[in-house]
Amino acid sequence: MTDQSVRTTWGRTTFSGGRFPAMAIALPCGTVIAALLGLLAATLRIGESNPFIIGVVFAVCFIPPATMLVYILIVDRSTMKGAAARPEESVESGWYDKAAAGALTDIVIVAGITATVLSFIPDKLALDPGLLLAGVICLAFVSVGVRYLIQQHRS
Structure with a gap:
């Protein structure tokens, strides 16, 4: 160093x-x-x-x-000035790891429920797959962000 x-x-x-x-x-x-x-x-x-x-x-x-x-x-x-020696061992890294793990659970649950509901919808209702995938990405961003803030607040 x-x-x-x-x-x-x-x-x-x-x-x-x-x-x-x-x-x-x-x-x-x-x-x-x-x-x-x-x-x-x-x-x-x-x-x-x-x-x-x-x-x-x-x-x-x-x-x-x-x-x-x-x-x-x-x-x-x-x-670099101010750079952490081992950033993977920081408190923020722990918060992110917990938030990402929880967000994965959220995504799997919501995707499963959505797939089940969409299987009963008639074919006349055409949903854009790109829009559905964009919704999954937005869900992931929001879930990780909210869970990260919750972890930060608890510490």
Whole structure:
């Protein structure tokens, strides 16, 4: 583990002994990845507009996520200010684990009841499967969120 006095806000790389700031590597690499995605979008002619404009818009929109993806892959957490040494052992991690386990139970119960009810509905009532799956995802988000807040309140 690195000495606390040499920790930086954005951290350093995991390779080459941590000599380079992680963002100094992530930003150019993320920009190149975004440019390649923009080139791909322009080549595939996604949309009805000018391919050059499509490529530029794609590239600009993908710079932040591509940069953060590279950053996540190369940063050494032990070189960041305020980073927990073992985040998987934190109290919040325990809250999330309990919330996710409870949410899985909620989803299985609701999906089972919904499947049973839908099996008795006549075929004339057409339900969009995509909409049903979106409902399951929303249920999962809400269930995990509520259970997490309950765990947080109890502690």
